[in-house]
Amino acid sequence: MQQKWIDRPASDTDWFDLALEQSNGFFRRHFSLVAKVAPPLFGLCIFIFYFYRNHFYPSFDLFQFSSLLLAAAAIGFAIIGALVVPLFLPGPWIFAQFLEHTTIKDELRYSRPYLDNQRVWWVLKLGCLVYWLPFLACTAGLVTVALLAPKLFVLSIFLMPVLVSLIVGLIVQSAFGLPPLSFLRYLWVADVAVMAVGGFTAVILAQTAPVIEGFDIGAWKWLVYVAVMLAVSFIAALCSFLFIAGWNAALHFSVFFALLIAGYSGVLTTLPDKTVRALGLGNYQADALLLEQSYCDEATLKWLALDEGCALTKIHVVWSLGENLILRTDDGRTMQIPSRFIRAIVRSDN
Secondary structure: OOOOHHHOOOOOOOHHHHHHHHHHHHHHHHHHHHHHHHHHHHHHHHHHHHHHHHOOOOOOOHHHOHHHHHHHHHHHHHHHHHHHHHHHOHHHHHHHHHHOOHHHHHHHHHHOOOOHHHHHHHHHHHHHHHHHHHHHHHHHHHHHHHHHOHHHHHHHHHHHHHHHHHHHHHHHHHHOOOOOOHHHHHHHHHHHHHHHHHHHHHHHHHHHHHHHHOOOOOOHHHHHHHHHHHHHHHHHHHHHHHHHHOHHHHHHHHHHHHHHHHHHHOOOOOHHHHHHHHOOOOOEEEEEEEEOHHHOOHHHHHHHOOOOOOEEEEEEEEEOOOOEEEEEOOOOOEEEEEHHHEEEEEOOOO
16 A cells, blocks of 8 residues: 555655756766767757748758758857856856965854854855855946946946956955955956856846837836846856855756746847858848849749849848748748759848
8 A cells, every 4th residue: 555645754855956966867877878969959959940930941851961950059059158158157266266265265164153044144145245246236337337338338348347346355355354355366356257247147138128128118127127137147146156066056057047048038049040140041131132034034023023133132031051042021921932043142241
């Protein structure tokens, strides 16, 4: 007879530790298989999503072009990796160069309370002051400069982290009773990390701006901007501070939150479009599309709106590889033209 839930002994196993253990075990056992299968599968998913969004499928087998799948995967991994790096790397850098420094660590140990309930607040204070406060302050400063003095934004990217790290270093030194001039060590250590996270959060704000502006909420949109700024800087601080629990915990959280931020900011949903454009396969505006004269009969000139030279101008190229060229006009119409009738595609680099 199966034992009832209430009669079973309570388990002390933490679900988070169990998830990390299962994940590490899976990758240790199947790393070779994952390394072989994941890149082409990820590249295939990028193309499939692009085809689905644009309502077509190419006239060839994608698996015949394995290099194309790997190239798409490489671009996709690079874009996602660009989100993981500012979430993950500040943690080990600040931890190893500041918190683990002999003098700093000894003073932090002395300032730590003896009671467990007080230690929780002490740890929260340490994480907020060392990580969240500088990340949030730098982002707020960069956004303020971008709104009030856009011409000084590039300069502020380098100066704002220095000013923020200096002020926060003084606060940390005072709050935990650290030795004199400890703020200079914090300034030297945190400057680049604060710059990376501040710039990262500013970019995420810029990415989410079109989504926020699309809602007719009036002045409430500024509250949404503040909420996004608070949330992203807090996530960056959390991922960095979790390095205290080890590499695995920090890396797992960084990847998870990077994908979450990518989804909500639109980076993940526009990944197929950016990848196809980066590979030069489509999703770009052609200045001119020249066709063979034999293709330009009376009906073709009428329906495709060709000029007298049998050319299309300012046309959006959806896909340019395979037997058919997929085009889209400004009025939303989609055209498929056999590639054998294409003489040239003229496009600028802009």
